[in-house]
Amino acid sequence: MPTLTISTIQTNLHWENKRANLQVLSEKINSLRHKTELVILPEMFSTGFSMNPELLAERMDGETVGWMKELSRENRIILTGSIIIEEAGKYYNRLIWMMPNGDLGYYDKRHLFGYSGEDQKYSPGNKRLIASVKGWKINLQVCYDLRFPVWARQQLTAPDRTPEYDVLIYVANWPERRSHAWKTLLCARAIENQSYVIGVNRVGNDGNDIYHSGNSLVIDPMGEVLYHLADEEDIFTITLEKEKLREIRDKLPFLKDADEFGLNNY
Numbered sequence: 235m236p237t238l239t240i241s242t243i244q245t246n247l248h249w250e251n252k253r254a255n256l257q258v259l260s261e262k263i264n265s266l267r268h269k270t271e272l273v274i275l276p277e278m279f280s281t282g283f284s285m286n287p288e289l290l291a292e293r294m295d296g297e298t299v300g301w302m303k304e305l306s307r308e309n310r311i312i313l314t315g316s317i318i319i320e321e322a323g324k325y326y327n328r329l330i331w332m333m334p335n336g337d338l339g340y341y342d343k344r345h346l347f348g349y350s351g352e353d354q355k356y357s358p359g360n361k362r363l364i365a366s367v368k369g370w371k372i373n374l375q376v377c378y379d380l381r382f383p384v385w386a387r388q389q390l391t392a393p394d395r396t397p398e399y400d401v402l403i404y405v406a407n408w409p410e411r412r413s414h415a416w417k418t419l420l421c422a423r424a425i426e427n428q429s430y431v432i433g434v435n436r437v438g439n440d441g442n443d444i445y446h447s448g449n450s451l452v453i454d455p456m457g458e459v460l461y462h463l464a465d466e467e468d469i470f471t472i473t474l475e476k477e478k479l480r481e482i483r484d485k486l487p488f489l490k491d492a493d494e495f496g497l498n499n500y
Contacts, residue, residue, distance in 0.1 A: 235476040236368045238401070241270040242461075244450045244468045246438035247282045247407075250290060255280045256301050263305055263313070268471040272367065275315025276405050276436040277377050278327065283407035283440060284318070285355050291320035302332040310334050312367065315405050315434075316343065316376050324357040329374050329405060331365050339363050343376040344385055352378075362497075364399050370476065371399040373429075377406040380419050380433075384497075388427040388489055397489055399429060400479055406435045410447035413464075417449055425457040428483050430474050437467055455482045 243262055248254035263273055277283060280298045281290050292298055298317050306313045312333050319328040319340075327343040342359025346352040362385070365372045379385055388397050402423055408416045416433065424431035430453065437448040452461040452472055461470050483489065 235480060236370065237473045237475055238272065238368060238370050239268075239270045239471065239473045240272040240274060240432065240452075241266060241268070241469060241471040242274050242432065242434045242450050242452070243276070244435065244437055244448045244463060244466070244470075245276065245279075246467060247276070247279065247436050247440070249282045249441035250284050250286065252280045252290070252298065256298065260301075260305060262469060263309060263311075266309070266469065266471070270311060270471050272312045272314070273309075274403060274405060274432060274434045275313070276434055277316045277407045278318060279315040279405075279436075280317050282436075283350070285351050287318050287320065287325035287355055291318045291325050293320060299330060299332075299338075302330055303336050303338075306332045306334050307336065314374065314403070325355060326359065327352070327356050327376060329363070329376055331363065331374060339365055341374045341376070343379065345378045345382050347378045370401060370474075371397075372401045372403060373399040375402070375404050377404065377408060380404050380406070380408075380416070380423070383423065383426065384495075386423055386427065387495075388429065388492070389495075390489060390492070395490065397428065397483070399427075400476070401430045401432065401474065402427060404431075404433045406433060407440070407446060408433075408435050408449075410445045410449075413447050413449050417451065417462075420451050421453055421457045421459070424453040424455060428455045428479075428486075428489055430454060430479065437465060455479055
């Protein structure tokens, strides 16, 4: 059964300073000593969680997407994280899935954080992105999406009713003051969907003096924590085992008893 090696980058971010963030992240990615296949960055990794898209947004042919393409090609990795994108006069908190050959996919954050005014500045996405790597299916979501379990709910695909994904990833700028919810909900998503779950969060204070404690996590399909670190910058590499996932789903076939439903509004 295939394995998947992933690296998480839990880092501080320079507030609304693309050049500084891309330089730091270039150094971190180029320093990876272990062979890895997927590198995961936090939400809005080039700017921090800014509500100034009119000043910071780029197009898809802009500097940061170009930077991702170059780093992905040079290091022969898939690189993912979200940035601020402008398209047709609208702004999106867009997760980019960049492959070494230059092909990419993207997911626009569906659930916008009204408490911070994100819903007033950005437009919501209307479709999920489930990427495929070496036979692994990976569901990609952003921060506040974590609070809405229907958007991540595992569905069984016809004709053999196999789960539609194997790994669920959240990239985030999740503040320390709500870290208990972050940790609890990540574990819940793993258990209820019988999936590996990876949450990658930033550390440090942002431009609004809101502290982020990281608490990035890798969780197995039983809800067991394989990695967790708070308050420090860190690069962590782990290999996920498809055989372990298969054994859990075969031994405890809970998903077959789930309610059938569709996301018909999206």
